[in-house]
Ligand SMILES: Nc1ncnc2c1ncn2[C@@H]1O[C@H](COP(=O)(O)OP(=O)(O)O)[C@@H](O)[C@H]1O
Ligand SMILES: Nc1ncnc2c1ncn2[C@@H]1O[C@H](COP(=O)(O)OP(=O)(O)O)[C@@H](O)[C@H]1O
């Protein structure tokens with residue numbers, strides 16, 4: 001029996017709030033972005049993290065990739081504490097846990113071609129120059145792109161292509177855990193479907209562990225085996241994805257599910273009662289036509 | 290059928306390109322909206338939804354301009370109307386709300402001031418009366434303590450409240466047509482559901498006609514009577530929402546529906562539309578969807594299919610489903 005590949009143990013993260021004056025006057029207040037969060041992610045799990053904006057999803061992601069440190073508690077990678085690992089082997093953590101962002105255009109250097117961007121990442125992993133070209137071609141194939149993309153600059157790519165390059169760059173490090181923070185939120189539905197299918201294939205083929213952050217419950221249902229529902233910095237419900245979505249226990253999860261657009265089936269039979277204010281008619285205002 | 294409130298006829302919008310030619314982004318769009326009707330316009334980004342409606346409002350900024358067609362509102366051609374006439378119509382008869390409520394509000398002015406400015410531009414009322422109307426509009430869109438909230442600045446409102454405030458501004462003069470361009474795209478799903486309900490409720494109470502633009506067919510289908518599907522600057526399908534939901538005729542509409550997963554039913558790989566939406570100036574001579582269409586035949590890329598009506602349902606496809 002092996003332990004979780006990624007674990008959060010009683011993790012809180014807060015940020016200083018208010019201006020300098022407030023702090024000088026001792027009116028020190030802190031915004032609690034994550035409040036005592038514990039989470040075990042097993043190897044090969046595909047975990048969806050959902051919740052409204054501000055619920056702490058991105059904060060959780062930045063802790064998991066080691067871009068931020070918890071205020072309280074600890075993050076463990078394969079049983080090793082972040083506090084220790086970061087002191088001695090920061091590079092190792094960064095290689096084993098990789099991240100894909102929502103807006104790949106700001107995450108990619110606008111002046112570097114795809115080939116160069118991937119090449120530099122491979123160099124970081126210690127791949128000798130001679131081996132890079134073939135590995136770049138493999139990475140591009142892996143994310144469903146052809147070699148003709150190689151010489152292009154980020155602005156010469158479509159949104160969906162840029163998102164795939166962000167993914168290829170993360171995969172170039174051969175990570176064990178991939179954190180994807182709203183990776184398809186900025187894409188059209190047709191491209192969303194392409195990227196979701198790609199992520200699904202990659203987790204299966206590479207045995208990747210994936211933390212998929214999204215506000216789209218239907219996408220999470222398609223891709224993930226587990227789901228974590230966050231609200232105001234806390235996990236309010238978690239479990240097997242289909243169980244939670246079919247039989248949500250927490251009222252907040254029920255609210256999120258009710259808000260998903262459902263087409264004709266979602267038409268409200270009776271619209272909410274008109275408000276108390278008597279409507280003035282157009283004729284009252286502008287006179288009869 | 291009642292005469293249309295808005296009738297867009299052969300509308301074309303183009304840009305002057307670097308080499309001096311004209312690149313068209315809206316290439317002969319036809320559709321109409323009856324009084325009190327709610328019409329959804331759906332399609333991937335770049336299909337020309339926003340440009341078409343900005344052209345209706347005569348709000349196109351340079352270098353975009355109308356290169357052909359007519360926009361008839363209540364019998365009057367807006368393409369030919371002068372700017373003075375448009376200023377009178379905008380806000381009073383036709384109002385528009387946009388995706389990003391932040392950038393549609395002036396950060397330096399209170400919410401109350403911005404609504405009263407619109408009211409006083411169109412109605413001959415005192416300042417006190419304008420404030421009363423502004424407070425009433427805010428209350429109607431579900432903002433509590435509306436009287437006090439008039440003194441708030443946009444940054445003091447959440448994203449959802451800002452969108453409500455913009456809707457309040459839009460309905461303050463009781464327009465006949467409300468154009469909402471992706472009004473919920475920047476909002477959380479829970480807030481999105483509230484805003485959609487609000488628009489449906491206002492429509493019923495005020496007898497508003499609504500044009501609701503979105504890339505999400507599922508969302509649009511919750512509140513509209515009819516769906517217009519755009520692709521590559523053209524209308525490819527236009528039909529009653531029930532027909533579009535049950536059996537879309539255009540392959541693009543079918544795929545657009547299929548690639549959005551639902552919260553019920555079996556879980557499996559998603560239907561994806563391969564390739565990417567077309568780029569301007571690189572459109573085939575024939576059907577704009579032909580490079581991505583699984584049903585395409587040889588004729589498709591060469592010849593443009595006409596938008597053909599059959600029992601109130603229009604489709605532009607050589608091989609409708
Ligand atoms: N670097 C930061 N400094 C101050 N506050 C922050 C910072 N990062 C996040 N927050 C705050 O923490 C809360 C959670 O944010 P976030 O993790 O980004 O939520 P989500 O990704 O779910 O939208 C929010 O209130 C946000 O404003
Ligand atoms: N100012 C502009 N200059 C050049 N191209 C533009 C400009 N504005 C929009 N476009 C192009 O026109 C096309 C249609 O745009 P738009 O109407 O905004 O699409 P939609 O609202 O359907 O996403 C897009 O390809 C877009 O890139």
Ligand code: SF4
Nearest residue numbers: 576579582589606607
């Ligand atoms: S005209 Fe041809 S290419 Fe276009 S949608 Fe119909 S079948 Fe597909």
Ligand SMILES: [Mg+2]
Nearest residue numbers: 057058059181
């Ligand atoms: Mg976030």
Ligand SMILES: [Mg+2]
Nearest residue numbers: 338339340471
């Ligand atoms: Mg648009």
